[in-house]
Amino acid sequence: MFLINCPFCGEREQSEFKAGGEAHIKRPKQPTELSDDEWAEFLFMRKNIKGVQFERWNHAHGCRKWFNIVRDTSNDQIKAVYKMGEKPPVK
Amino acid sequence: MKNNYSIFSLIKNAFSYHENWEKAWKDPEPKKEYEAIIVGGGGHGLATAYYLAKKHNMKNIAVVEKGWIGGGNTGRNTTIIRSNYLWDASAGLYDHALKIWEGLSQELNYNVMFSQRGVMNLAHNLQDVRDLKRRTHANRLNGIDAVYLNTEEVKKFCPIINTSQDIRYPVLGGTLQRRAGTARHDAVAWGYARGADEMGVDIIQNCEVKGIKRNGDTVEGIETNKGFIKAKKIGVVAAGHSSVIANMAGLKLPLESKPLQALVSEPVKPIIDTVVMSNAVHAYVSQSDKGELVIGAGTDDYISYSQKGSHDIVEGTLNAILELYPIFSRMRMLRQWGGIVDICPDASPIISKTSVKGLYFNCGWGTGGFKATPGSGDLFAHTIANDEPHKLNAAFNLNRFVSGDLVDEHGAAAVAH
Numbered sequence: 001m002f003l004i005n006c007p008f009c010g011e012r013e014q015s016e017f018k019a020g021g022e023a024h025i026k027r028p029k030q031p032t033e034l035s036d037d038e039w040a041e042f043l044f045m046r047k048n049i050k051g052v053q054f055e056r057w058n059h060a061h062g063c064r065k066w067f068n069i070v071r072d073t074s075n076d077q078i079k080a081v082y083k084m085g086e087k088p089p090v091k
Numbered sequence: 092m093k094n095n096y097s098i099f100s101l102i103k104n105a106f107s108y109h110e111n112w113e114k115a116w117k118d119p120e121p122k123k124e125y126e127a128i129i130v131g132g133g134g135h136g137l138a139t140a141y142y143l144a145k146k147h148n149m150k151n152i153a154v155v156e157k158g159w160i161g162g163g164n165t166g167r168n169t170t171i172i173r174s175n176y177l178w179d180a181s182a183g184l185y186d187h188a189l190k191i192w193e194g195l196s197q198e199l200n201y202n203v204m205f206s207q208r209g210v211m212n213l214a215h216n217l218q219d220v221r222d223l224k225r226r227t228h229a230n231r232l233n234g235i236d237a238v239y240l241n242t243e244e245v246k247k248f249c250p251i252i253n254t255s256q257d258i259r260y261p262v263l264g265g266t267l268q269r270r271a272g273t274a275r276h277d278a279v280a281w282g283y284a285r286g287a288d289e290m291g292v293d294i295i296q297n298c299e300v301k302g303i304k305r306n307g308d309t310v311e312g313i314e315t316n317k318g319f320i321k322a323k324k325i326g327v328v329a330a331g332h333s334s335v336i337a338n339m340a341g342l343k344l345p346l347e348s349k350p351l352q353a354l355v356s357e358p359v360k361p362i363i364d365t366v367v368m369s370n371a372v373h374a375y376v377s378q379s380d381k382g383e384l385v386i387g388a389g390t391d392d393y394i395s396y397s398q399k400g401s402h403d404i405v406e407g408t409l410n411a412i413l414e415l416y417p418i419f420s421r422m423r424m425l426r427q428w429g430g431i432v433d434i435c436p437d438a439s440p441i442i443s444k445t446s447v448k449g450l451y452f453n454c455g456w457g458t459g460g461f462k463a464t465p466g467s468g469d470l471f472a473h474t475i476a477n478d479e480p481h482k483l484n485a486a487f488n489l490n491r492f493v494s495g496d497l498v499d500e501h502g503a504a505a506v507a508h
Contacts, residue, residue, distance in 0.1 A: 001401045015403040019393035021347065040493040044345035044436050048334035050396045057393075073348075074396050 002076050007083050008063045020056030022046055023068045024088065050074050054088055093289050096200050115281060116288035121295050124321040125153045127475060128313060130300050130336060131328040132156025133165040134276070135453060135460065137283035137294070138468020139326055139475070144290035146469070147476035152292045153322075154284075155315060157299035161280025164330050164460065167430035169353050169375065169387040171366055172462040173210040173271035175230050175237050176503040180486035181439060182233035187483050188466025189270060195465055201282030203274045204380065210271035211240070211248060213369040213415075215260040222502055223266045230268075240265050249367055251418050258414050260372050273366060273377055279464055303340040303450070310340070310449040326451045326475045331396065331431025333454035340447055344454065345492045346433045349390045351458050352400035352408075354427040358382030362418070370502075372411035384422065386412060390432065390458060400429040432457050437497040438504040442471050442484040451475050452489070459504055 005011045028034050028042055047053070053073050058066050070079040070089060080089045094100055094113060104112055127143060129136045132154045143149045154160075172192055174185035196202050214220045223239065230237035245265045246254045254262045284294055295317070302314035303325070312321040327336050331348040358381050368375035373389040388408035391401050405427060413420055435441065435455035440463070442453045453471040456463065470484040480488060491497055 001399055014393075015401060019391075021394070036493045036495075040345075041343075044492040045343040046334070046345065046347055047338075047343065048346050048348055048394060049338075050332070050335050050348075053394065055394070073394050076395055076397050076399070 002078065004057065004069065004078065005081050006059045006062060006065075007067050007081055008065050009059060012059070012062060016059060016061040018058045018060040020058055020066065023054040023056045052079060093285065096202075115285040116294050119293045119295065121153060121155070121293065121298065121315070121317050121320050124312075125293070126151040126322065127324040127326065128152070128320060128322040129154045129326045129328060130313065131163075131330065132160035132280075132284075132294060132296065133163050133328065133330060134161065134279045134283065134464040135456075135467045135471070136326075136328040137280055137287055138464055139328060139453065139471045140292045140294075141283045141287040141290070142469045142472035143476060144287060144292055147472055149476065150291050152287075153320065154287070154292060154294045155298040155300060155313070155320070156294070156296050159296050160284050160294060161277055164430040164432065165276055165280045165464075167353065167428055168276060168461040169377065169385050170273040170276050170461060171210060171271075171368070171375070171377065171387075171459075172205070172274055173268050174235055174462070175210075175212070175226065175266065175268045175271070176500055177226050177229050178498055178500065179233060180498050181500050181503065182230065182235055183483045184440075184466060184470070184487065185463055186233070186235050187470070188463040191465035191469065192274065193270075195279075195282070199282040199286050201278060201285060203278045203282055205272065205274040207270050207272040208365050208377075209248075209267055209269045210366040210368060211245065211265050211267045213245065213265040213367065213371070214263045215369065215371045216263065219371055220263050223264065226503060227266050236268055236270050238267050240267055249363065249365055251363060251416055252367065253415055253417055260369075260411070260414070262415070271366070276461060283468070300336060300339070303336065305340060305447060308446070308448055310447050322449075324449050324451070324475055326453060326471060328453045328471070330454065330456065330460070331433050333433050333452060337452065340445075340450055342445060342447065344441070344452070344489075345436055346455055347394050348396060348431050348433050349393065350395050350398065350400040350429040351390045351432045352388040352404055352427060352429045354386050354388065354405065354424050355379070356384040356386070356419075356422045357425050359384070359422070367415075369411065369415065372415070374408050374411035374415065376412060376416070383425065384419065390434070396431050398429045398431055434458070436492070438500045439498040440467070440487055441489055442467065442474060442480065443488040443490075444474065444478065444480070445489060457504065
């Protein structure tokens with residue numbers, strides 16, 4: 001129930017987008033050497049922050065591109081939007 | 092000893108205009124130390140305290156609640172109770188709860204208005220039909236009553252459903268669990284609170300946990316806005332805020348907290364005497380004793396703690412409701428709200444010890460915890476008291492995300508858990 005400023009298309013309704021969850025979870029470089037605990041951490045464990053969170057979104061009903069946003073999950077206010085590969089803005 | 096609620100106490104209190112009923116629970120200040128503290132005064136938390144006191148002979152217990160008891164998801168859900176889950180572990184867990192529900196009003200001497208009006212799950216495509224038939228067979232092997240209905244039988248059981256084959260998602264059949272039904276959600280919280288209070292449990296409201304104190308790998312107590320409270324055992328039942336509490340203890344959980352919405356209509360005369368759920372089109376409906384239609388919508392796909400959901404979710408649900416029940420097309424909706432639900436990757440709960448000694452979590456119930464309230468409390472109490480899980484909740488440990496032994500209930504839970 002909020003607007004998202006897609007870096008490629010401009011401001012659109014949130015319902016056009018698909019949330020992709022927590023951002024900056026690094027895919028393991030050498031998966032074959034990972035322990036079960038490390039797999040669990042990568043696959044399942046989430047910060048699930050109440051407050052400012054970095055997350056991935058996809059403009060599913062628009063340009064279909066992925067990008068990142070910084071959002072306060074306690075009130076859904078978006079603090080910043082930045083493209084994939086760009087450095088996250090410091091809090 | 093509390094006075095029993097009965098027809099006689101009702102008549103007696105009528106003479107004093109119902110102004111002299113004794114308080115159902117006290118409003119104590121926290122003591123310095125407890126044997127066990129339960130964080131979260133919802134149905135699950137209060138039930139946990141109740142069974143700790145009743146079955147495990149613990150007397151020095153506190154339930155701390157940041158708001159008022161039953162004010163979170165206990166008071167926000169659509170009150171559906173059923174146990175028709177696919178896997179053996181889930182069937183054991185949810186049917187354990189259902190069996191307690193069947194005698195709960197008598198046990199608590201508090202009318203929780205448990206009504207076994209049946210829950211019907213609809214199938215809208217061939218895969219739904221196959222899945223629901225498979226689930227029916229699995230249920231019956233586990234001793235859970237379930238029958239598969241064809242389209243005519245669905246229509247006969249609930250005549251207002253549009254079974255025309257011309258609609259976008261035609262009704263191809265459905266399952267029915269007759270022992271399933273609904274209960275009054277507030278009464279469940281209040282009944283358990285009254286029962287726990289009678290056995291000496293301190294129910295402390297407006298007491299928010301600010302921190303969990305650890306000494307190495309052992310838990311020592313909780314920091315709250317009413318000061319530090321010491322305890323050797325702490326059970327956290329904080330639903331959508333479980334991750335927040337876990338973070339205080341330096342733990343991470345496999346949960347995502349999302350808004351789940353529900354709405355009720357204006358009250359009307361009895362029109363639907365059962366619960367009908369459709370996972371595929373995200374619509375489920377029943378009618379409360381006041382006459383309101385109680386409608387459950389879906390979750391948003393983003394993490395949020397704002398207790399507000401998106402309008403398009405409600406719109407999608409009402410589209411589906413109107414297609415299935417054209418008779419509701421002129422109903423007006425009275426209220427809409429959201430609750431924050433803690434969703435596990437496998438749509439099954441966590442009732443488990445943690446890597447911190449004395450710290451236990453009961454979470455991950457996601458979109459469907461209400462139905463399990465009594466069973467969840469009973470099994471969590473067992474886990475806390477014995478520092479070991481009961482055999483019915485052994486599969487629902489935190490370690491399953493490491494071992495990979497998940498209990499995938501997305502089919503039976505979906506969003507309409």
